[in-house]
Amino acid sequence: MAVISNGHNGDEAATHTGLKILVVGAGIGGLSAAIVLRQQGHHVEIYESSRFATETGAAIHMPPNSNGLLKRMGISAEATGANECVGMTSWAAHGIQLSHRNFPRAGEVWQHSWVLAHRVRLHDALKQAATSTSGKGKPVRLHLTSPIVDVDPASATIHFKDGSSAQGDLVIGADGVHSVTRTKLPGVSGSRKAFSSGKSAFRFFIHRQILLDDPVTQKYVESEGVMHICYGRDRRIVMYPTSNNTLINFVAIHPETETDQTATGDWNNAAPKGLLLEVFKSFSGDWTKILSYADNDSLKVWKLLDMEVLDTWTDYRLALLGDAAHPFLPHQGQGGGQAIEDAVALGVVLEEGITAVEVPDRLKLYQDIRKERAEKIQLYSRIVGQDNISPKEAATIMLEFTNYNYGHDEFDNAAQRLREWKWAQRPSTYWRMPRAFGPMPGPRQAHDSQPRDGRESTFVTASIKIKTSRTILQNLFPPGSASWRFKSPGTVAYCSFSQTTLNKMQWLSGSGYNHLGLYIHGVEYVKQDGEVVSGTYMPILFENLTDPIISGREELGMPKIYSAIDIERDSKSYHIRTTWNGMTWGRFELNDLEEVNEMNGTTGKISGDTADEGILVDRYLPAVGRENKGKADAQYAVFDRFSNAEPKPQPQRILKSGNASVVLNARDWSALPTLHHIIGRLAEIPVYDVVSAQVVEGVGVPDVSGACGIE
Structure with a gap:
């Protein structure tokens, strides 16, 4: 076997971390695949049956859809002498001109030029890019006069005419219209010949x-x-x-x-x-x-x-590309371009860092990305080449087909399809607006949709529990619902204003934020089947950072809204000031703090009453449209059970306050244009007595992923 040497030896291949990829065929498709796969960090070897000695070549179209991909690969067709195709004139055989049409220049309609290249010069440029010691990735090893006679898709082994063999992590069949690799696909066995x-x-x-x-x-x-x-x-x-x-x-x-x-x-x-x-x-x-x-x-x-359309292009660790998968008639000049699109799609799905175990699934994805488009352009080429189509009809049809053919970037398309495929592999992910960018990282999942770890996160919770009017608090239940009630029939009830500072949050790169909520104790929700759920009802939660507000509202249904929350603390006091755009609306003070040794059952219930089972909230999502004002797309009760909290909060220090107070100032609409209706209602809550006040410090912040609809 003749080898174009590039200084790459077996020891280097053994230490290479990428996949070992065997490409059968060193035509335009095979070399393009080798280039993009080399750039992804894989070790690529090409086996070509010829010596390239008889390559006489011809011209080849590089339309915008493929010329742009060449540029991504670092290859300029224009540098090889390719010239732009600027128009087309059609003639009748008897010599009369039928039509002329000018084509858009680069940048007018299509980003890249439609160029007409010399096949041999383009092929040489691809070969140089694949085997050169410069450029990203390991140089490709090119074996000439290496005809293959068999392929084992399961083990990614190819067998040569001289009796030798080679094994890799996958085999790419780029061996043209008379492909040997094609015959190894299930159900083909030579019956699907050109x-x-x-x-x-x-x-x-x-x-x-x-x-x-x-x-x-x-x-x-x-x-x-x-x-x-x-x-x-x-x-x-x-x-x-x-x-x-x-x-x-x-x-x-x-x-x-x-x-x-x-x-x-x-x-x-x-x-x-x-x-x-x-x-x-x-x-x-x-x-x-x-x-x-x-x-x-x-x-x-x-x-x-x-050739008839193949049922599949892949099997285990074997994938076809170019003419081996879909031979083209020349009537649209898309054969080489589609082989390049195949190669680029393979490069995208076989991204840097994937393992050999992932190969079969990635090859199936490659087929899903490419098969429909390639076969549609095959069909278009057949239609354009029919004898019963007049030159005028052919020109019209070509224009229609050209828009489909050229208005496509396979790199961008394959990259999006890979993203969507990855998203589909993780069905239990959190999605929220804007959905176009995929599952959103947040408190409950990382960018790769893996769960967050809140065990090292810290919390400081300052809460003031007051005795107040049940009838006032009852008016903060969701309007129009008879499912909410207090356990006690009396006119006295209890609630807490609780403020928490979170820090060392993994999802915020180690930083944190503040929130403050109203927690109404001793509330029951009666389900439609009569079952009763007991909990602490939270009608409002203020937070000082946008990201947790959005994620909490959309993923959990929590009634979150923005407010600045500032903390002033020393050894004996903990003061909270809440403002909107500089306007103070609340002051919460815990003075005369003394550390105590008892945890008093606070584990897992930092914001709730010890008698309650979890947090109850009312989720409401308004419908869109002027005609739907006042209507809901979603409206239901949500329950976050304390026993489901993961990780469990671990209090490490508790300080009791001997003197605590709550002061709320509703201001007016001009001072609090987005909050007055809320703060005004909170300011109505009378303080009959401060029952208790404390500051709890600890580690372990649950992600609230246990919250779910009650019904």
């Missing part, structure tokens, strides 16, 4: 200057970057410039029966010029004159092959 489409094609170059020098042919090449198509009843000639507009590439499509003795499915069948002229003798003199200048050395003829 077949003749009924057409064959000559391909050749003519130096543009030769046509410029002839007055008869000059008009067809004097405008740079213009593609010409000449239509006969059952044949056509396609010509377009490449190599900085110095060469004109030709594809002359015709019924295969007229060149049966010469053409096969191989691109490199030499053809006599006389046969070319005979096949197109019915075309006008201008066009036969053009054909007479065909370069004998580049004149080839081959059968245009098609």
